[in-house]
Amino acid sequence: MDKPKAHKTALHEKEGIAQPESVSLDAIEHVTKLRKIQPTAQELVNGILKGDKTALSRAITLVESTNPAHLEKANDVINQCLPYADKSLRIGITGVPGVGKSTFIEAFGKHLTSLGRKVAVLAVDPSSSLSHGSILGDKTRMEELVKDENAYIRPSASGDTLGGVARKTREAIILCEACGFDTIVIETVGVGQSETAVHSMVDFFLLLKISGAGDELQGIKRGIMEMADLIVINKADGDNIKRARLAKTEFNRALHLFPAKNSGWQPTVTTCSAVTHDGIPEVWKTINDYFDLTKANNYFNFHRSEQNSYWLTETINEQLKSNFYSRKDIADLLEQNKKAVQNSEISPFTAASILLEKYFSK
Amino acid sequence: MDKPKAHKTALHEKEGIAQPESVSLDAIEHVTKLRKIQPTAQELVNGILKGDKTALSRAITLVESTNPAHLEKANDVINQCLPYADKSLRIGITGVPGVGKSTFIEAFGKHLTSLGRKVAVLAVDPSSSLSHGSILGDKTRMEELVKDENAYIRPSASGDTLGGVARKTREAIILCEACGFDTIVIETVGVGQSETAVHSMVDFFLLLKISGAGDELQGIKRGIMEMADLIVINKADGDNIKRARLAKTEFNRALHLFPAKNSGWQPTVTTCSAVTHDGIPEVWKTINDYFDLTKANNYFNFHRSEQNSYWLTETINEQLKSNFYSRKDIADLLEQNKKAVQNSEISPFTAASILLEKYFSK
Structure with a gap:
């Protein structure tokens, strides 16, 4: 600490004795040293492949870093993990605020871990850099799932652009898969084009709704219905059950207006209650039917390969624009x-x- | 002409007398001279502003030219015409082959000229470079309209890319408007993304359909319904009238499933017969209602300005990609x-x- 300066005023004080350092220098040195011992890329990869969640979290932090010096190391980790990735089921979940996404994901995730699956939950929320994490930010919203040793919850990566957030999430998927998670749930709140971004990184897209005042379909964002492989009407409990069933009929009719999907899958509608857990096993059964179908007709692999090409081209195009406009x-x-x-x-x-x-x- | 060469074989022929030139040299010189007298940019602009269709056609040909030397002159003509453009109503019309687009446009166009309007018909068909003009290629398909002095029909610009075709069409719109055409109809057959391209250069988008075997909505291309400001069910004549009315009901229900449009306009469905002309005046009335609404709420000008910005950005982005990938x-x-x-x-x-x-x- 600096010594207090001598003042030439009436408020002058005697210098007094030297103050002892308030923090032990030894302690500072020790902490600084620890901080400098960042794990190497190889150490991170080894940890991830052993299923170590701490290594996974550190690697995701590295991937999310905006420090250009970290980019090479992050790419190294990603590329070493790639051969062990690509083996999970990737499920996108969207729905407007208030629809009960967290409660649903908690109930759904617990159901999956009870069946022996390992579940990672990530989020795409380009607004989170402003709102400081509006989704998944508060892990306590998924109290049970966060304590489950077969689950991993990671709040939304922050970033200025959707492209940046999407890239980070997509790389986090690879890391989670290499870490042994066989089911990846990507949540999005649907700001801007974030649903499209999530849709382009998942195998299955689930739209969560609640039954409303009759005119169910009004207010659905353009294009979302066409993306959905399954519409789940949540909060189908108590007084809501009848309304939820009516909504199911209306959504079913609307789904048939859309052209057939390349996957050969006919999207369906189901109801559930994340509170009573009614319908949760059926949601998982439907998702399994989808995977059975698309793995048998080879759409699953074709689609993943298409997604990889898409992200390659998308990243290039974004960078070309960014270079020009900046x-x-x-x-x-x-x-x-x-x-x-x-x-x-x-x-x-x-x-x-x-x-x-x-x-x-x- | 070259003299025949002397041969050293058994088939050797005597040289014979010198042949007279088969084409008069004077004639060649005359034609070459004529070809060189291309009108200047100023002459083209003057002609266009006087309503001269020959000058208009020559200017559109210049705009469509792939010769880089013509680009500067084309840009000069366009930019001189710009202050006189922007005053027409631009109407996009799409529909699958067989729906009766040509017959409809002929009946619709004749109705407009009978009301004193001047109608230009252009086409966006990125496939035409392969099919050598699959739409509007044969002007005789619109026998009456093509003879109408208040109508101008121009077949689709050819080009390798939709971007190129779209640019040429958009510039042709400007030239037609400067030439005094107050209603521009842009036809597209809907190959690839051509509807999106047409949608981004018109004020009003009309989807032409015919009634089918009951399940009217199946097979409609993704996104087309959301773009339509009006769905017209054509061939509502004879035995078809009842089916056309049923189709109208079904499309009306489907239209209500979509979110409200920024224009404040609620898309509608109507039936017509391009053969009996039943319903054609009603189509024009609906389009007028749309223009009354959007000019009053200022969406019309806002939308045009947005479209201009869109084409600026779109052209830049396309060029950035083209430079990279080529x-x-x-x-x-x-x-x-x-x-x-x-x-x-x-x-x-x-x-x-x-x-x-x-x-x-x-």
Whole structure:
């Protein structure tokens, strides 16, 4: 600690005796040393492959790191884990706030672990960097599941862009699989395009709903119905049972309006109660039917391979755009041209040529 | 002409007398001279603004040209026409083959010209470079409309990519508007993403259907229903009238399943017969209601400005991708990495980094 300075005022105090250090220097040295001993990539991989949840968490933290220095190590861990990944069932779950996602995932997850499965729960929530984790942030929401040794719950990765959050989640899936988790549940609250991102990283997509005031289908986000492999109407208990059944009929009718899926699967609707656990085993049975079908007709493998190609192209395209739009001179010129285009002073295509010429000339 | 060569074989022929030139040199010189006298950009613009359809056609041909030397002149014409454009109603029409699009557009177009409107019909058909113009290629399909001095019909621009075809069509719209056409009809047969492209360049989107064997909604392409502002059930004549009315009811119910549109417009369903002309005036009335609503609530202008921004960004993004994927060294490396990704040897994100590093290092 610095000595107090001498003051030339009436409030001057005598210097007094030297104060003892409030923190032991030995202790500081010890902690600093510990912090520096980051596990190597190899150590993390070994831990993950042994099923060590601490190693898994550290590796996911590494993957989520925005420090460019960590990128190479993270890629190394991922690529070493890849041969052991790809063996789980990946299930996406979405639903608006209030639909009971956490309670459902807890009941569903406990059912799976009771059958001997190992369940990892991840979340995609691009809003969490603002709201500081609006989903899964509070692990106590899944009190039982979090204590289950065959379950692993990881709050949403934060990030500025959906692309960044999605990449981190997708890599976390690989790590969880290498760690021995055979069922990965990806939760999303459906902000922006996050459902599309989750849909492109899972095998099965579950839409959670509750029965409402009759006009069930109004207010469903564009495209979500078409993505769903299963619609589960939650809170089908007590006074709600009748309404839930009516909602089931209405959703079933609506599902038949959509074109057949490439998977050969006809989406279905079921009701459940995450509180009484009624219907939870049936949800799992339906998901199993889906996997039986798509593994038999080889859609499962085809789809995963397509998803890998998609993420390769998607990442490249995002980076190409990011490189263009983040350049200061381009951003200024774009601003200027956007105005001219909106005022019909030049055509969008001429404006694009001007911008691209500038970009590629440098 | 070259003289025949002397042969040293048994088939040797005497040289004979010099042949006269089969084409008059004077004539060749005359034609070549004429060809060189291309109208200047200014001449084209003047012609277009006077309502000259020949100048319009020549300008559209210039815009469609793949010769890079024509690009600057084309951009010049477009940008000079821009201040006179933007004043028409742009209507997109889609429907599968067999639904009667040509007959409908002819009946609809004739109705509009009878009301004093000037109608231009363009087409977006990215398949036309292969099929040599599968829609509008044969102008005689619209025998009456093509003879109408207040109508202009232009077959689909050909091109390798939808992006290219869409750009050309969008610029043709501007030229038609500057030429005084106040109603632009864009037809598409709905190959690939062409409906989305057309939807992003029109104010109003019309889906043409015929009544089928009861299950009307099956087989409708993903997303098309959500785009439609009006569904018209064509061929509602003779024995078909009852079925067309049933189809109308079914589509009406289905339309209500979709979320409300930003335009504030509730899509509707109507029946018509392009043969008897029953229902054609009602289609036009509905479209007018739409324009009354969206001009009053200012969605019309907002939407056009959004579309301009969309095309600016879209063109830039397409070019950024095209520049990347067309580079030979990148294409080879991509091929290699795609295989590794599909075999789960490396993660899609690592593969993307490798490719991007190569791209930006040069």
